[in-house]
Amino acid sequence: MSGHSNYVPKTGIERWLDARMPIVRLAYDSVVDFPTPKNLNYWYTFGGILALCLGIQLATGIVLAMHYVPHVDHAFASIERIMRDVNYGWLVRYMHANGASMFFIAVYAHMFRGLYYGSYKAPRELLWILGCVIYLLMMATAFMGYVLPWGQMSFHGAVVITNLFGALPVVGESITTWLWGGFAVDNPTLNRFFSLHYLLPFMIAGVVVLHIWALHVVGNNNPTGVEVKSKADTVPFHPYYTVKDGFAIAVFLLMFAAFVFFNPNALGDPVNYVPANPLVTPAHIVPEWYFLPFYAILRAVPDKLMGVLMMFGAIAVLFVLPWLDRSRVKSLRYRPTTRMYFFIFVVACLVLGYCGGKLPDEHVIPGLSTFTLFDADLNSMVWLSRFAAAYYFAYFLVILPWMGLTETPLPQPESISEPVLSHSAATPAGAAASPEKRG
Amino acid sequence: MAGANPEHGAGGDDPSRRDFIHIAAVAAAAGAAATVAWPLVDQMNPAGDTLALASVEFDLTKVELGQSVTIKWRGKPLFIRHRTGAEIAAAIKDDKADMRDPQTDEERHKPGKAEWLVLIGTCTHLGCVPTFGGGDYAGWFCPCHGSHYDTSGRIRKGPAPKNLAVPEYAFLSDTLVKVG
Numbered sequence: 001m002s003g004h005s006n007y008v009p010k011t012g013i014e015r016w017l018d019a020r021m022p023i024v025r026l027a028y029d030s031v032v033d034f035p036t037p038k039n040l041n042y043w044y045t046f047g048g049i050l051a052l053c054l055g056i057q058l059a060t061g062i063v064l065a066m067h068y069v070p071h072v073d074h075a076f077a078s079i080e081r082i083m084r085d086v087n088y089g090w091l092v093r094y095m096h097a098n099g100a101s102m103f104f105i106a107v108y109a110h111m112f113r114g115l116y117y118g119s120y121k122a123p124r125e126l127l128w129i130l131g132c133v134i135y136l137l138m139m140a141t142a143f144m145g146y147v148l149p150w151g152q153m154s155f156h157g158a159v160v161i162t163n164l165f166g167a168l169p170v171v172g173e174s175i176t177t178w179l180w181g182g183f184a185v186d187n188p189t190l191n192r193f194f195s196l197h198y199l200l201p202f203m204i205a206g207v208v209v210l211h212i213w214a215l216h217v218v219g220n221n222n223p224t225g226v227e228v229k230s231k232a233d234t235v236p237f238h239p240y241y242t243v244k245d246g247f248a249i250a251v252f253l254l255m256f257a258a259f260v261f262f263n264p265n266a267l268g269d270p271v272n273y274v275p276a277n278p279l280v281t282p283a284h285i286v287p288e289w290y291f292l293p294f295y296a297i298l299r300a301v302p303d304k305l306m307g308v309l310m311m312f313g314a315i316a317v318l319f320v321l322p323w324l325d326r327s328r329v330k331s332l333r334y335r336p337t338t339r340m341y342f343f344i345f346v347v348a349c350l351v352l353g354y355c356g357g358k359l360p361d362e363h364v365i366p367g368l369s370t371f372t373l374f375d376a377d378l379n380s381m382v383w384l385s386r387f388a389a390a391y392y393f394a395y396f397l398v399i400l401p402w403m404g405l406t407e408t409p410l411p412q413p414e415s416i417s418e419p420v421l422s423h424s425a426a427t428p429a430g431a432a433a434s435p436e437k438r439g
Numbered sequence: 440m441a442g443a444n445p446e447h448g449a450g451g452d453d454p455s456r457r458d459f460i461h462i463a464a465v466a467a468a469a470g471a472a473a474t475v476a477w478p479l480v481d482q483m484n485p486a487g488d489t490l491a492l493a494s495v496e497f498d499l500t501k502v503e504l505g506q507s508v509t510i511k512w513r514g515k516p517l518f519i520r521h522r523t524g525a526e527i528a529a530a531i532k533d534d535k536a537d538m539r540d541p542q543t544d545e546e547r548h549k550p551g552k553a554e555w556l557v558l559i560g561t562c563t564h565l566g567c568v569p570t571f572g573g574g575d576y577a578g579w580f581c582p583c584h585g586s587h588y589d590t591s592g593r594i595r596k597g598p599a600p601k602n603l604a605v606p607e608y609a610f611l612s613d614t615l616v617k618v619g
Contacts, residue, residue, distance in 0.1 A: 159565070159567065160566060163564075163565040163566040164565065166565075166566075178483050179483070181483055181489065182513075183485070184515045185514070192483065278568075279509050279560075280568060281567040281568040281570075281582060282582070284582065299584055304599070304600050307598065361585060
C-alpha cells in the first residue's frame with residue numbers, strides 16, 4: 001500500500017519542489033492516487049467528516065479566544081458579550097458549541113463502524129489505538145471547553161470531574177490540589193483549563209496525522225473484512241472517495257446547520273446559563289450527552305474508588321480490544337452470533353446514556369413498586385445502569401474472547417471483488433453488469 | 440553499555456572509560472531535564488497568595504436556632520449550623536449505629552458546644568454541595584449522586600466514603616468562631 005508512488009511532476013515548479021521537499025508527491029499519494037477498497041459504504045465517510053469537525057472547532061475556537069476572558073469574574077460576561085455584541089459572535093459560538101456535539105456524533109459512528117467491521121484487528125491494532133488516544137484527547141478537550149463559560153454546570157462539572165482523581169489512594173488529595181492550583185475549583189483552575197483547551201486540539205491534530213499515517217501503511221479495512229488481494233479490489237481515492245466523502249459531508253453539514261440555526265441550545269443544559277455559584281450545587285447535575293454513558297457507569301458503583309476505576313476502565317478496555325477479540329474473521333457480516341451480541345452492545349450503550357441523564361433513584365417504570373436489592377430499588381435507574389454496565393464489560397471481556405474460540409463463522413468471500421462479480425454473473429444476461437459502478 | 444562499540448576497543452581506547460563518559464553525560468542530561476521539568480509541574484500547585492488566604496471569623500449571633508449559614512472559606516462552602524435539641528438527640532441516639540466512617544456526635548463539635556456544628560460543605564464523594572433537610576436521616580443530602588448525611592454530618596447512605604469534614608476552628612468567645 002505504501003512505498004510505491006505513481007506521481008509524475010508535470011511542471012517545472014513541481015519538479016524543483018519534488019527534488020527538495022516532495023510535499024506534492026505526499027499529497028498525491030495520500031489523497032489522489034491512494035488505492036482504496038472499492039466496496040466502502042457510507043459508514044466509512046466519518047473519517048473525512050471528523051477531519052472537517054476538527055477544522056471547524058479549531059477555526060471557531062481561535063476566533064472565540066480573541067474575545068473570551070479567562071477570569072472567574074469576567075468569563076460568563078465575556079461569553080454573553082460574544083453572544084450579543086461581537087459581530088457574528090453568536091454564530092461562531094453556536095458553531096463551536098454544537099460543533100463539539102457533532103464531533104462526538106461522528107466519532108461514535110466511526111468507532112461503532114470499527115467495532116462492527118473488525119477494523120481494530122491485525123494489522124490495524126496501532127491504527128485503532130491511535131484512534132482511542134484521539135478519543136481520549138477529545139474527551140479532555142470537550143470537558144475543559146465546557147468549563148470555560150463558567151456557568152453552574154461548568155463549575156460543578158469541573159468540581160465533580162477533578163474530584164474523581166481524589167478517589168485515588170494516598171496521592172489523591174495532592175493531585176486534586178495540583179489540578180486546582182488551590183483548595184477548590186477557582187480562578188487558577190479556569191486559567192489552566194483555558195490554556196490546555198487551546199493546546200489539546202493541536203495535539204489531536206498531531207495524533208490525527210499519525211492515525212492517517214498508520215492507515216496509509218496498512219490500507220483501509222472494508223465491509224467484507226477481507227484484505228485487498230489485487231488492484232481489481234481497489235479504486236483510486238480521487239475521484240471515487242473524495243466525491244463520496246464530499247456528499248456525506250454535505251449531508252452532515254445540513255444536520256449541523258439545522259442545530260446551529262434552528263435549535264442551537266437543544267444539546268446543551270439550560271442551567272449553564274446561570275453564572276457559577278460555588279455555594280449551591282444545581283439539583284440535577286449532568287454532563288453533556290456524549291459523556292452520559294460513562295457517568296452512568298460511575299454512578300452504578302456504590303464505592304467511590306471502584307466507580308472511578310470502572311469509568312476509566314470502560315475506556316481503557318478499548319485500548320486492549322485488538323487482543324481480546326481472538327476471531328480471525330474481521331467483519332461481523334460473517335459472524336452472525338457475535339453480530340447479535342454487538343447489537344445488544346449498542347443498545348447497552350444507549351441505555352447507559354439514557355440512565356446517565358436521569359436521577360439515580362428515579363423509577364425506570366413509573367408507578368411500579370418492586371423490592372429493594374442491596375442498596376436501591378430494583379426498578380431504578382441505578383440498577384438499570386448496573387445491568388447495562390455489566391453487559392458493556394462482559395461484551396469486551398467475556399463475549400468477544402469466548403466467541404473467538406467457539407463461533408463458527410459463515411464462509412467469507414475469496415476477495416472483495418468476488419461477491420460483486422458472482423452476483424452480477426447471476427443477473428440475467430444483457431443486464432448492464434459493471435461491478436466497478438457498484439463500489 | 441559495556442562493549443557497545445568494539446571499534447573503540449580495537450583502537451586502543453579503554454572501553455570502560457568511554458562508557459563511563461557516556462553514562463555520566465546521559466545521567467547529567469536526565470538530571471538536568473528533571474530539574475527543568477519540576478518547576479513546570481510545580482507551578483500548578485497553589486501559589487503563595489492562594490496559600491496565604493486568611494482565616495475567617497464569624498459572629499454566631501447571626502444564626503437563629505434551627506438555622507444554618509453557608510459562608511465561603513478557601514473557595515469552599517462552610518456550613519455553620521445552630522442545631523436544635525431534637526437534632527442533637529437524634530445524632531447522639533445514632534452514635535452506636537453501623538456507620539461507614541464511625542464517629543460519635545461528641546467528636547464532631549467543640550466540648551460543651553453541641554448546638555454549633557461547623558462543617559466543610561462539600562460532599563466527600565465528588566465535591567458537590569449537599570442541601571440540608573433532605574435524605575433519609577434528616578441531615579444533609581447530596582443531589583449529585585445521592586449521599587445521605589445525618590444531623591451530625593456523618594455519612595449514612597450513598598457513595599460518599601467519609602463524614603462531612605470538620606475544619607480546624609476555635610471559639611474566640613461564646614459568640615465568635617475563627618475558622619482556619
